Amino acid sequence: MEDQKFVTVNKLENSEIQTFTFGYPPAELILESGEKLGPITLAFETYGELIAQKSNAILVLHALSGDAHAAGADGWWDSLIGPGKGLDTNKYFVICSNVIGGCRGSTGPSSINPKTCKPYSTDFPIVSIGDMVNAQARLIDHLGIEKLLAVIGGSMGGMQALQWMVSYPERIQSAIPIATTLKHTPQQIAFNEVGRQAIMADPDWKNGHYYSSKVPAKGLAVARMIGHITYMSDASMAEKFGRRLKEDKEPFKFGAEFEVEGYLHYRGDNFVKRFDANSYLYITKAIDYFNILNGNKNLGNIFRGLKAKVLVISFKSDWLYPSYQSQEIVKACKLAEVDTTYCEINSTYGHDAFLLETEQETQLIKHFLNTASNGHNGVKQ
Amino acid sequence: MKQAPVKAEHKIILNWINKDASLLDLGCGDGELLALLINERQVHAQGIELNENSIHRCVAQGLSVFQQDIDTGLSEYADNSFDYVILNQTLQQVKKPDFALKEALRVGKKVIVGFPNFVQASARFQIFFKGRVPVTKALPYEWYDTPNLHFLGIADFKDYCKKRNIQIEKSAFIRKNSRIKLFPNLFAEIGLFVCSH
Numbered sequence: 112m113e114d115q116k117f118v119t120v121n122k123l124e125n126s127e128i129q130t131f132t133f134g135y136p137p138a139e140l141i142l143e144s145g146e147k148l149g150p151i152t153l154a155f156e157t158y159g160e161l162i163a164q165k166s167n168a169i170l171v172l173h174a175l176s177g178d179a180h181a182a183g184a185d186g187w188w189d190s191l192i193g194p195g196k197g198l199d200t201n202k203y204f205v206i207c208s209n210v211i212g213g214c215r216g217s218t219g220p221s222s223i224n225p226k227t228c229k230p231y232s233t234d235f236p237i238v239s240i241g242d243m244v245n246a247q248a249r250l251i252d253h254l255g256i257e258k259l260l261a262v263i264g265g266s267m268g269g270m271q272a273l274q275w276m277v278s279y280p281e282r283i284q285s286a287i288p289i290a291t292t293l294k295h296t297p298q299q300i301a302f303n304e305v306g307r308q309a310i311m312a313d314p315d316w317k318n319g320h321y322y323s324s325k326v327p328a329k330g331l332a333v334a335r336m337i338g339h340i341t342y343m344s345d346a347s348m349a350e351k352f353g354r355r356l357k358e359d360k361e362p363f364k365f366g367a368e369f370e371v372e373g374y375l376h377y378r379g380d381n382f383v384k385r386f387d388a389n390s391y392l393y394i395t396k397a398i399d400y401f402n403i404l405n406g407n408k409n410l411g412n413i414f415r416g417l418k419a420k421v422l423v424i425s426f427k428s429d430w431l432y433p434s435y436q437s438q439e440i441v442k443a444c445k446l447a448e449v450d451t452t453y454c455e456i457n458s459t460y461g462h463d464a465f466l467l468e469t470e471q472e473t474q475l476i477k478h479f480l481n482t483a484s485n486g487h488n489g490v491k492q
Numbered sequence: 493m494k495q496a497p498v499k500a501e502h503k504i505i506l507n508w509i510n511k512d513a514s515l516l517d518l519g520c521g522d523g524e525l526l527a528l529l530i531n532e533r534q535v536h537a538q539g540i541e542l543n544e545n546s547i548h549r550c551v552a553q554g555l556s557v558f559q560q561d562i563d564t565g566l567s568e569y570a571d572n573s574f575d576y577v578i579l580n581q582t583l584q585q586v587k588k589p590d591f592a593l594k595e596a597l598r599v600g601k602k603v604i605v606g607f608p609n610f611v612q613a614s615a616r617f618q619i620f621f622k623g624r625v626p627v628t629k630a631l632p633y634e635w636y637d638t639p640n641l642h643f644l645g646i647a648d649f650k651d652y653c654k655k656r657n658i659q660i661e662k663s664a665f666i667r668k669n670s671r672i673k674l675f676p677n678l679f680a681e682i683g684l685f686v687c688s689h
Contacts (some may be wrong), residue, residue, distance in 0.1 A: 454551070478554065
């Protein structure tokens, strides 16, 4: 693996990217931890046109390794976003921003700390899913949008959707949390911790102060490999790789011999080129600390009073965020008498299904959004 | 919406339901009845259905529906959460009909139950003269691929309600898509009841 340095802002090749900066001192964003962070830059992209009434805006929320580039060439959810697609950009104004703590144009540990003129590194404050959502709300203010037609996301994106339902219930007309959970379980935390330990065990990590030298590429690649295993399923791996050996298998022991090994190496190495190891640590911590029940012992009270319509989607083979966790979300919605639809899509892709099983997902989302914007779709009012 | 003719059983249920009522349809299928009730009675309706394809068709019509197995119960709902709970063509297919009906009666002020009358005349005829498990227009399934787990007649249901102290407030019987009054246990293909505690 070649040595590389991580440079964050202005590195994004995509020209559609825009930025919004807010929270200049003394008006910094106050984080859930009580710490202040500012100024904060959010990188975002938009697709489609905002209509005059500003009632057709949809905020797309990305997962751990995602960024603002959701649609277009190499967009992480291009299968769902675009003209005629599930999030039809002929009808809707779609916004996606990189989360705070990230490394794809938004303020995170690799950004320059204005106080020291050096990267924040591990001096970056701990951020939460709630903080990410508060920053997004500022972006929505900036765009002049009072109420979003929908917030939608899978995995960590789904957590943000749930957080919107709690933090800004009056600012959303609908929410679509996909393959997600009300709180991270020990198993989910454990996988993230192995990833973090891999990064921190890399001698190049240097307690996070590696920005002027080699990045902890090995550690971050291993973290990504573990992640990928949890995103797939037994069936999808068997189908994709079987026990096939790599064609260019090296003649000595313990190289990548099986195709699955080659795939994981490739995924790991590729990830290092576009992702910052410290961001990986911060964002996985935000995910692990996520618990929408915080301070609220009664499941039925979390979404009490929410007027938004909710569509919850899970996938049968997703063992990282199993359906029972989505059913818990549905249960909380039922108890709060929130207008909710729930579907478990039959898929073999595992957790990755939310990015891959888009045909079924598209149908559900398309019709649901029609209903959310027009009342009962197909049923005369 | 397709302009399919409204089924007799759906017309009867429609007439039993007040405007603006809250309603839970257990085993709502493709949402045909729910859509009708929303259109005609402006009910606040929620469906529960197990089949994924049916869920897709419900969502396509703008209905709110949960994918759930009714046999797991309705524990999230408080007593009397709904004006009506509908168990139409569902009771004979659940694993625990006694439990399902009990839960329905708990969360609904009134429960509308509809099921095929398994002891109608043509079925009796097939059993008696052919010595075969009946397959009729109203009971179209072969024994090896039927979704029906429980076989009951109209008299059986009435006996059951008596045993469980369930009040039958209203009833209606259907044969060949029309309402009938005489000897329902013998002639009706479908029995419909409004039940309460």
